[in-house]
Amino acid sequence: MQTAEPPKTVRRRWRWVVVAACVGGVILAVAYFRPRHDRRFVGEWSFTPKGGKPTATFVFLEDGTGHSAAAASLLRIPLRWSTSGDWLFVDDPARDSLDRFSQLMSHVAVLVSGSDLGGRVECLKIVRVDESRIEVRSGAVPSTLHRIAE
Numbered sequence: 780m781q782t783a784e785p786p787k788t789v790r791r792r793w794r795w796v797v798v799a800a801c802v803g804g805v806i807l808a809v810a811y812f813r814p815r816h817d818r819r820f821v822g823e824w825s826f827t828p829k830g831g832k833p834t835a836t837f838v839f840l841e842d843g844t845g846h847s848a849a850a851a852s853l854l855r856i857p858l859r860w861s862t863s864g865d866w867l868f869v870d871d872p873a874r875d876s877l878d879r880f881s882q883l884m885s886h887v888a889v890l891v892s893g894s895d896l897g898g899r900v901e902c903l904k905i906v907r908v909d910e911s912r913i914e915v916r917s918g919a920v921p922s923t924l925h926r927i928a929e
Contacts, residue, residue, distance in 0.1 A: 815861055815862055815863055816841065816842075816843045816860070816861055816862065817862040817908075818841070819908055820839045820860070820862065820867070820908075820913065821839050821840065821841050822838070822839060822926055822927075822929070823836065823837070823838045823926070823927040823929065824836070824837045824838075824839065824913070824924040824925065824926055824927065825924065825925045825926075825927055826922060826923075826924055827922060827923050827924075827925060828920065828921075828922045829920070829921045829922060829923070832850070833850050833925075834849065834850050835847055835848065835849050835850060836848050836850070836927070837858070837869075837924065839860050843859055843860055843861055844857065844858070844859055844860075845857075845858050845859075845860060846858060847869075856871075857871070858870065858871060859871070862905070865904060865905045866902055866903070866904060866905065867902075867903040867905055867913075867915060868900055868901070868902055868903075869900070869901040869903070870900040870901065901917070902917070903915040903916065903917050903922075904916040904917070906921070910926070911925065911926045912924065912925055912926065
């Protein structure tokens with residue numbers, strides 16, 4: 780009796796095709812969902828609410844990390860930042876990996892609905908960007924980031 784089963788070499792070849800397709804899919808997913816960083820934002824910025832005095836300083840580094848400090852404080856708080864379209868996301872890197880899922884969901888909520896839906900990631904709508912100033916909006920509150928000369 781003969782079976783209709785293909786030879787072992789053909790089955791092994793298909794296994795490698797499936798493995799290569801899975802690895803390729805993972806690489807594409809990681810490349811697509813990795814945080815994006817707008818190089819125009821790299822540097823030191825003074826944060827000023829509309830009509831107010833500077834309240835904080837932000838330092839955005841090229842690798843998507845940085846730190847912030849309140850105007851009256853020397854304490855530096857680490858941060859992670861990324862951009863997506865017209866949004867600037869700033870969040871705390873000290874949160875554990877379970878909370879990173881809620882951060883991701885907050886990013887998705889902003890991109891889909893235009894609002895943060897109560898997430899803990901600071902989501903700022905980018906209104907205008909030039910060399911020395913970034914105008915942003917958090918909800919209905921306009922603010923400005925002014926570049927600090929080095």
